[in-house]
Amino acid sequence: MIYLYMGKGGVGKTTCAAAHAVSLADSGRKTLVVSLDPAHNLGDVLDVELGDEPRKVAQNLWAMEPDFEKVISKYLRELTERVKDVYGYLKIFNLDNYVDTLRYSPGVEEDAVLRKIMEILKMKDYEEIVLDTPPTGLTVRMLVLPSVSLTWIEKLMELRLRLLGARRALEKLSGEKLVIRRGETEISVPTDPEDDPIFKELEALRKEISWVQGILTDGGRTSVSMVVNPDVLSVREASRAIGVLRKVGIPMRRLIVNKYLRLSETPSELEETVREQEEALGLAKKELGFLETVVVPLFPREPRGFEALREVARFLA
Amino acid sequence: MQEFISRFKEVLEGIFRGKSIEYVGYEERELENVFALLVLGSFVGLPSPPTTISLRLLPHMGRELVIMASVSRRLDDMLGEMAGLFEIT
Numbered sequence: 001m002i003y004l005y006m007g008k009g010g011v012g013k014t015t016c017a018a019a020h021a022v023s024l025a026d027s028g029r030k031t032l033v034v035s036l037d038p039a040h041n042l043g044d045v046l047d048v049e050l051g052d053e054p055r056k057v058a059q060n061l062w063a064m065e066p067d068f069e070k071v072i073s074k075y076l077r078e079l080t081e082r083v084k085d086v087y088g089y090l091k092i093f094n095l096d097n098y099v100d101t102l103r104y105s106p107g108v109e110e111d112a113v114l115r116k117i118m119e120i121l122k123m124k125d126y127e128e129i130v131l132d133t134p135p136t137g138l139t140v141r142m143l144v145l146p147s148v149s150l151t152w153i154e155k156l157m158e159l160r161l162r163l164l165g166a167r168r169a170l171e172k173l174s175g176e177k178l179v180i181r182r183g184e185t186e187i188s189v190p191t192d193p194e195d196d197p198i199f200k201e202l203e204a205l206r207k208e209i210s211w212v213q214g215i216l217t218d219g220g221r222t223s224v225s226m227v228v229n230p231d232v233l234s235v236r237e238a239s240r241a242i243g244v245l246r247k248v249g250i251p252m253r254r255l256i257v258n259k260y261l262r263l264s265e266t267p268s269e270l271e272e273t274v275r276e277q278e279e280a281l282g283l284a285k286k287e288l289g290f291l292e293t294v295v296v297p298l299f300p301r302e303p304r305g306f307e308a309l310r311e312v313a314r315f316l317a
Numbered sequence: 318m319q320e321f322i323s324r325f326k327e328v329l330e331g332i333f334r335g336k337s338i339e340y341v342g343y344e345e346r347e348l349e350n351v352f353a354l355l356v357l358g359s360f361v362g363l364p365s366p367p368t369t370i371s372l373r374l375l376p377h378m379g380r381e382l383v384i385m386a387s388v389s390r391r392l393d394d395m396l397g398e399m400a401g402l403f404e405i406t
Contacts, residue, residue: 082376107368145367152366159352166345173338180380189380197377205373 002121002129002215005256006241007227008234009135012258013037015303016227016296017132018045018063019312024128025061026310032062032126036113037134040065047305054123058306062126071112072103110142118212136241146213147248153206160199167191219251226291227256228284230277239287255284255291256316259298353381 005017014035021033032054035042042065043050046057052070054062079102102108113134120129133139168191171178178189190196215221226242228234242252257280266274284293296315303312356374359365 079372079375085376102368102372105368111367111369149367149370152370156352156355156366156370159348159355163345163348163352166341166348169341170338170345173334173341198374201373201377205370 002222004131004224006133006139011227011229013227014132019309021130022309023313029127031128033130035065035132113142146209217249223253225254230280235284255293258296262297353385
C-alpha cells in the first residue's frame, strides 16, 4: 500500500507521514518512508541522518531523502547523450550547456518527483510505502501530470497514425520509397508504426505513465491523506486541491487536522485563535465532510524522534 | 483503335495518379507540420505537451525541426504559398 501525505507548507505533513510510518513498522510491516519535498526535513523529524538511498532507521523501518537535483541531472545527461547520438553534427556546439538550462524548464521538477515515485514503486522490498510530499502546489501539479501527459500522448499517437497512413498512401500511389536527401545520403522515412521511432517512443511513454497513473488512481493501492491546520486558509487550500485531484481520479482518504489547540482554560489572548479553529473545523466539515477526519492536537514541543512520533501516531490510528 | 483507347486510359490514369499524389502529398505535408508544431510548439509560443514528452521525442525530431525551419522560411512568402495552394500561376 502507498500512503501519500499532502498539504500546505508547514502544516505537519512530514510529522504525520513519519508517525504513520513508525506505527506501520511497529505493527510488523516492512515500511519505507520517503521525503519527496526538495526541502527535506524527514531526517530532522525522525532525528536521524538520511540520504539518497533507503537507510534502516528502526526495526522494519527504512527512510530516504532523494536528491532531486541528481535525478534531474541524470535525466538531462541521458537526454544529452541521446540527442548527441542523433544530431551528431551538433557536437561542435557546447550542447551540455544548452541542455543544462532545460532543468529550469516548467514541469521538469514535477517530472523528476514523479520519476522518483515510479522508481520507488518498483522497489519490491517493502510492504508499505509512505510518501511525504512537497507543499500542495507542486504535489497537485505532479499528481495531475500523468493524466495531462496521457491526454497529450493519446492525441499525438492519433495524429502520428494519420500521418503514417498518409505516408503509406503516398508511397503506394507513387510506387517509390519515401526518402529524405541530406547531401549525398538518402534516409528512408518510416511509414509503419513498428518502424517509427517517434511512435514507439510515444507508446513506451504511454505504458510508463499509464502504469503510475493506474497505481495513483487505485483506491485499493493508494491512500491519500490531506493534512491541514485548524485555520481557514489551510482548509480552503485543501478543499481546492482535493477538487482538482478528484477530477483526475485520485482518491482522497483522510483529512488530518493537525496542531489543534486544546486548552483546559482559554486565556483571553488566545480566544480569537480558538474561535478561528472552530470556524475552520466547521468549514472542513461543510466542504470536506465526505472524508474521514482525524484531529491531532498541538503538542507542547515539536514532535521529534521515535517516541514523540508514536505519541502522534496514537491520534492518527 | 484499341491501342488508342488503352493509351488514352494510361494517360488518364497517369493524370489521376498525379493529382492523387499531389493531394495526398499536400495532406501529408500538413500533417507533418501540425505534428511538428504540436510537439515543438513552445519554440513559437504555442501551448505544448508537458516538457518531458517533448524532451523524450526530441532525439527523434531532427526531421521535424527541418520541417519547422523550412515552413518558417516559406512564411516570408505568404503570397506565393497561397498562390501555390490555389494553383494560381
